[in-house]
Amino acid sequence: xxxxxxxxxxxRAMVALAxxxxxxxxxxxxxxxxxxxxxxxxxxxxxxxAGLLISQRGPEGGYRLARPADQISLADVIxxxxxxxxxxxxxTGAAAPLTEIWERLYDHENALLSEITLxxxxxxxxxxxxxxxxAGxxxxxxxxxxAPGTVRAATGRA
Numbered sequence: 001x002x003x004x005x006x007x008x009x010x011x012r013a014m015v016a017l018a019x020x021x022x023x024x025x026x027x028x029x030x031x032x033x034x035x036x037x038x039x040x041x042x043x044x045x046x047x048x049x050a051g052l053l054i055s056q057r058g059p060e061g062g063y064r065l066a067r068p069a070d071q072i073s074l075a076d077v078i079x080x081x082x083x084x085x086x087x088x089x090x091x092t093g094a095a096a097p098l099t100e101i102w103e104r105l106y107d108h109e110n111a112l113l114s115e116i117t118l119x120x121x122x123x124x125x126x127x128x129x130x131x132x133x134x135a136g137x138x139x140x141x142x143x144x145x146x147a148p149g150t151v152r153a154a155t156g157r158a
Contacts, residue, residue, distance in 0.1 A: 007081040009035045010043045014052070014077050018069035018118035019125070023062030043081070050080040070119035078113060 012033040017024055030040035044063055047053045054066045065072060085106065091098045 003078075004082065006039075006043065007078055009033070009039060010047060010077050010081045011074065013040060013043060014047065014065070014072065014118055015121050015125075017053070017063060017065050018072075019122045020064075023056055023060070023064050025062045029063070047077070047080055052076060052080065065118070068119070069122060070117050072118045073114045074116050074118075074121075075110060075113035077118075 013029050013035065016029050016033050026041055026044055027037065029035065029044070030037045033040075035043070044053060044055070048055050048063070052066055052072060053063050055061065055063050089099070089102070
């Protein structure tokens with residue numbers, strides 16, 4: 001699965017808002033998440049128009065989530081930036097079995113991304129672990145050596 005830079009930036013911005021308190025200025029989101037400012041402004045506008053964010057103008061203004069973080073899934077954000085995927089292509093002949101495989105893959109991907117919320121991601125982000133230390137080493141695990149903040153740790157899925 002390929003995730004566009006736009007979607008990665010949107011997810012990062014939404015997680016930053018979920019982790020923050022109150023209104024957050026676009027420039028802070030852009031700087032903290034290393035998102036080009038104009039790109040960040042455009043992404044935030046799309047997320048606001050889609051109803052995932054609320055904005056307030058002025059010096060005390062900024063952005064905040066429109067719903068609690070545990071009610072916004074990763075799939076909600078991805079649908080805004082990538083759109084809704086069209087139905088799978090139906091293959092014919094020897095490739096016909098690929099139709100069912102593609103449908104199952106799409107269903108699995110959609111179910112997983114719909115299940116994981118912004119709150120799950122925020123909860124799985126270690127606050128006292130250096131960013132260059134694998135999460136498994138910080139916890140003393142010998143198993144999963146994924147990147148810090150992996151959703152796997154928050155959801156308990158292998």
